[in-house]
Amino acid sequence: MSGGVDSSVAAGLLVEDGHEVVGATMKLWGGASDSGCCSAADVRDARRVCDQLGVEHHVFNFTTEFTASVVEPYVAEHAAGRTPNPCVECNRHLKFGALLERAARLGFAAVATGHHARVERSPGTGRPRLRRGADAAKDQSYVLAALTSAELDRVLFPVGALTKAEVRAFAERRGLATAAKPDSQDVCFVASRAPGGGPSSGRRSFLEDRMELHPGRVLDAATGESLGEVPAVELVTVGQRRGLPAGGRRRRFAVAIDTAARTVVVGDEHDLLAGEVVLTARTWVGDPLPVGARCTVQGSAHGRPVAATSLADRVRFDRPSRRVAPGQLVACYLGDEVVGSGVAC
């Protein structure tokens, strides 16, 4: 229970269905941000909702695991010029990792969260399947795409079949303390802004404290000529437009980042297109897709799904599509069902 309305309603639905429910908030980060998910105020909100629902509430300290599995990779990926997936890692290692294991040891049958996604059982085999949430705008299947049937077997997503409006309506009807609470948006352990800073200043400030940032040369994709500098090459993301010297009137985007050489290659929209994405660390919910299978892929939490063909070590887009930043998770779907994931090289 993060202290948000989705997990509050998830708990409420389970209680209504007659399950024996216990609420747990994970303390993952005690650091400077404490403004995103699971801050002290969020813990109080979660506790209040549990009191309202008549269920026990516990707070679990998983800060060590979170630092090791989410924060350190976040920093390391930036240093390597790749895009990290902290929410994916948190789901994999914390919510459906450490927490799931603790729940099993404590004798619980499942862990439920407020994610907008659906787990269903295959009619024949009973194996779990992961589907997008009913509310397309709120679908969170992407951040869950790295889970396998081992975890999904013991997971419930009670609000996945509801729209956000229905979730809020349920919360209001029950008078839950979080009914009108706004959704949290940013990475939970990084403030969106440093005190007195501009947009993205929070991320810069966070990383600055943990790694060295270096200026980088900006090179033109077509000519290779130097167009200028960026103050911190490690902060640039593929596809980024803002903050880059354009060397002209056209819209320029970061196309490739090399932190070792300390360069950023910029090009136009056309240069951002790719025909495929090479994947490592592929995971499958059930059986792997056969080589050559058709699928759709999504390269970011709210990105548009793209028709593609799954090959042994890559996914080939039907049409040139926006390249996926190295390190970013790629979720593979068959229809609205998640079949697996991979990490872009």
Add this chain to the structure above:
Amino acid sequence: MRPDPATVPDGPSAYLDHAASTPMRPEAVEAMLPFLAGTFANPSGAHGPSRSARRALDAAREELASVVGCEPDEVVFTSGGTEADNLAVLGAHAGRPGPVLASAVEHRAVLAPVRAVGGTVVPVDARGVVDLDAARELATGARRDGGAVTLASLMAVNSETGVVQPVERFCEAVRAVDGDTLVHCDAAQALAWLDVSAATSRCDLVTLSAHKFGGPKGTGALVVRGRAARVLRPVAHGGGQERELRPGTQNVAGAVAMAVAARLAAAERDATVRRVAALRDRLADGLADAVGALEPAPRALRVAGSCHLRFPGVVGEELVLLADREGVSTSTGSACASGAREPSHVLVAMGWDEASAAQAVRISLGATTTAAEVDHALRVVVRAVRQLRLGAAPAR
């Protein structure tokens, strides 16, 4: 007086978290009732009702003083142990700015104010006993650097492990370096188990906490002996009560109850210690035999109610939760503001790594603990440890 049945599950239960708090003695409850709505007046007034309240307060003061071995006017009533600790540390430092020492295993109510005044921590050995040589060295070093130690603080009994500290030798050690150093003893966990009067006779400041020995919460005292009174500055300012050291209308009902609880605890202590030690031994031995539970320090060093154990292969926090489902109340470490468990600074100071510290559970018996509770706890904890080691609950 029985615990509220709405808060314990049906069936047998065992409250084994006496180090956190104890139920009030029925005599203490009864003693305080007349002062809630009957003799309710402010003890500082000039009229009859006030005088009645003041007399009761003074009687409580006297009774408490005789239990802890000080003069009545050396007793300063506070809102509890934490306030007393803060008054001792911050008050002494305000009166005589200078280095402050505290053992690494003090309660946070001592360590936090010590840190706030830039104090230093005295290490402990692997059993959690203060390193007297280190204390002497730190005091000598401070003196050499131009400032004799203002205050040195050592608890009588550790709230986590139950280890009894060598308070008297600590007094000797620091005063051998500088006779003016004030010694503070947090005796919050001690009154139930030790003769506090004997243990702290050479201390300048002593903290007492009523709810640790069958008294009410929100009530405690700081014993401020002669020379400490000349140094201590008040932390809060106001109407001048408690010799101007702790202003505010006194909690007469609380003080009365605290004194009764202290008197009874002291009177029954020998018998209680014998009885509870036997129960603790049964529990600790039973858990050692059945599931290999390990103790942090020899029993001879620890108070009778202390059953602090490490369970290899188990996350202590999970054991506490599982035991709770069957009505057995225990504890781990301490909580941060959010309620999440934090690794115990006491175990860390004793040299335990994070993984081992995570396996520890503090089980603490008290004067009201029964054999039936211990039997129930033994069964429940053994079952819980086995379940946790399996990695998952057995299939139902």
